[in-house]
Amino acid sequence: MVLALTLSLAAWSLAATAQEGRYQAVPIDSGAEYGTEKALILDTVAGHLWIWVESPAVNDEPGGRYLIYQGQLEPGKTMGQVIDRQEWRSSTPLPGD
Helix, strand or coil, rough: CCCHHHHHHHHHHHHHHHHHHCEEEEEEECCCCCCEEEEEECCCCCEEEEEEEECCCCECCCCCCCCCEEEEECCCCCCCCCCCCCCCCCCCCCCCE
């Protein structure tokens, strides 16, 4: 009985330790000059990414808080390998085109 209790407490302790620090947040420069806050959030176990954005209300524009899912990381096979690519065309032609 004591051994079973000790083993279950040890397993619980290891599980709790493994969860510490699972989510890491890195501040991102928002590029805005009026107080928008941004952070990249990484799930270090499953590799999911989110962007957290909070912005104040300014003049007629409402403020808000958003959590935007960015996808799941994939390991590459070689350094510099492009894992996923998304491209789009500009709707405005360049001068001279």
